[in-house]
Amino acid sequence: MANPYAPPAKILQKYAQVLVNFALNSGSGVKKGEVVRLIVSECAKPLYVELRNQVLRSGAIPLTTYEPDDVSREYYQLANKNQLKFFPSHYMRGLIDEIDHSIAIISESDKHELEGIDPKKIMTRNIAFKPVKDWRDAKENAGKFTWTLALYGTPAMAKEASLSPADYWAQIVKACFLDEPDPIAKWRQVFQENDRLRTKLNALKIDKLHIKGVRVDLRVKIGPGRKWLGGGGRNIPSFEVFISPDWRGTTGHIEFNQPLYRYGSLIEGIKLDFQDGLVIKSSASKNYSVLKEMIATKNADKIGEFSLTDRRLSRIDKFMAETLFDENISGPYGNTHIALGSAYHDSYTANPAKVSKAKWEKMGFNNSVVHTDIISTTDRTVTAHLADGIQKIIYRSGQFTF
Numbered sequence: 550m551a552n553p554y555a556p557p558a559k560i561l562q563k564y565a566q567v568l569v570n571f572a573l574n575s576g577s578g579v580k581k582g583e584v585v586r587l588i589v590s591e592c593a594k595p596l597y598v599e600l601r602n603q604v605l606r607s608g609a610i611p612l613t614t615y616e617p618d619d620v621s622r623e624y625y626q627l628a629n630k631n632q633l634k635f636f637p638s639h640y641m642r643g644l645i646d647e648i649d650h651s652i653a654i655i656s657e658s659d660k661h662e663l664e665g666i667d668p669k670k671i672m673t674r675n676i677a678f679k680p681v682k683d684w685r686d687a688k689e690n691a692g693k694f695t696w697t698l699a700l701y702g703t704p705a706m707a708k709e710a711s712l713s714p715a716d717y718w719a720q721i722v723k724a725c726f727l728d729e730p731d732p733i734a735k736w737r738q739v740f741q742e743n744d745r746l747r748t749k750l751n752a753l754k755i756d757k758l759h760i761k762g763v764r765v766d767l768r769v770k771i772g773p774g775r776k777w778l779g780g781g782g783r784n785i786p787s788f789e790v791f792i793s794p795d796w797r798g799t800t801g802h803i804e805f806n807q808p809l810y811r812y813g814s815l816i817e818g819i820k821l822d823f824q825d826g827l828v829i830k831s832s833a834s835k836n837y838s839v840l841k842e843m844i845a846t847k848n849a850d851k852i853g854e855f856s857l858t859d860r861r862l863s864r865i866d867k868f869m870a871e872t873l874f875d876e877n878i879s880g881p882y883g884n885t886h887i888a889l890g891s892a893y894h895d896s897y898t899a900n901p902a903k904v905s906k907a908k909w910e911k912m913g914f915n916n917s918v919v920h921t922d923i924i925s926t927t928d929r930t931v932t933a934h935l936a937d938g939i940q941k942i943i944y945r946s947g948q949f950t951f
Contacts, residue, residue, distance in 0.1 A: 554714035563732050564596060564599065564725060564727055566603055567725060569604055572652075572697035573650045574695055576740060579649075585604050586650070587614065587652050589616070591618040597613075621813070625670050634674075641681050649694060651697075654699055655699070656700070666812075669842055678918075690894050690904075699785045699873075710869050710871075711868075726864075750777040755933045755934070756935060757934045758943075764803070767801035767823070768801050769852070771798075774897055777790055777791065777896075778791055784873060786874070791856035792856075796826045796852050798913070799823045800823050809924075810870060816839055817833060819831070819923055820832045828851075846918060848890065848891075857949070858885075860881065861879075863877050865878045879947075881947055882946065883926070884925065890917040891917045897914070
């Protein structure tokens with residue numbers, strides 16, 4: 550589908566510079582001769598062109614995965630079980646070995662393309678491709694791979710957020726500092742502030758967190774050998790500070806006032822109850838079957854991430870109907886989100902490349918093909934229970950207390 554609105558070329562050039570020359574290599578940008586995989590859909594072609602050109606200007610090598618619009622629904626309607634389970638192992642192994650970085654652009658011409666498709670089919674396909682995630686993670690843990698994720702707005706995405714295409718793009722421009730003379734300089738400032746917050750949090754030696762507020766009463770055990778993360782270029786934009794806790798210590802109730810777009814479906818009114826780290830009860834007011842099937846996937850009934858966004862950092866002030874932006878939204882109370890599914894290995898304090906699968910399991914780092922962020926922007930207070938028994942409020946009224 551043709552995209553009738555595109556931002557000015559200068560904006561897309563700045564966007565590409567941020568993604569290529571800042572986000573990759575954890576804030577350092579690409580190096581000459583490195584291979585960068587570009588994963589872009591047809592409706593984001595204007596940004597694809599700028600990304601490819603910027604990779605070339607930077608002396609790196611673009612490797613393109615260019616995906617057509619509006620073809621996924623028919624695939625799932627026609628594919629049988631064997632076709633869904635097929636995994637091109639030699640091809641994918643070679644691809645992961647070849648690339649040094651990847652830039653994936655979220656862009657959709659139809660936010661509801663897969664609604665009504667049996668969610669079991671979608672999860673079967675995702676599970677089949679789990680080895681790709683494992684290979685990427687291992688390469689990233691070894692310091693040989695980085696990635697970033699960004700957004701290209703379309704009329705369909707804007708409509709879903711009840712915004713005009715121009716207003717939707719205005720949020721992207723603001724959030725990514727593309728209205729600044731030097732967006733990369735602004736991102737470095739954000740990362741410096743995130744570093745300050747992370748340093749404060751890591752110095753506290755937190756044993757567990759208690760999140761209490763509007764429709765939430767949740768306890769999350771951090772576990773030993775953890776560190777808080779933030780920035781690093783993995784998502785643009787990213788204002789959050791987050792950690793991968795010991796999944797076994799999550800207990801309580803949490804409701805999410807923000808909808809979730811997942812697997813081509815809109816899921817609303819999500820409620821989760823945890824006991825001893827497991828989701829023991831779940832519900833949703835819309836498309837619960839999709840959520841239920843996702844949670845039924847191996848280890849997707851466990852927490853892989855806990856995150857907080859300080860409202861003072863983010864310039865996102867409107868709902869965008871896309872997790873990448875909504876998990877970084879500002880507003881009066883900032884936001885809290887958790888991810889069901891896989892944990893981040895770089896949240897481990899030591900060298901993740903030297904950790905065996907058995908040790909990850911022993912430490913409570915969750916492993917799943919799923920990693921789904923679910924967001925709430927309601928008012929809440931986060932109290933840290935420290936290893937020495939002291940309790941300290943670390944987050945209140947949408948911002949950190951230090």
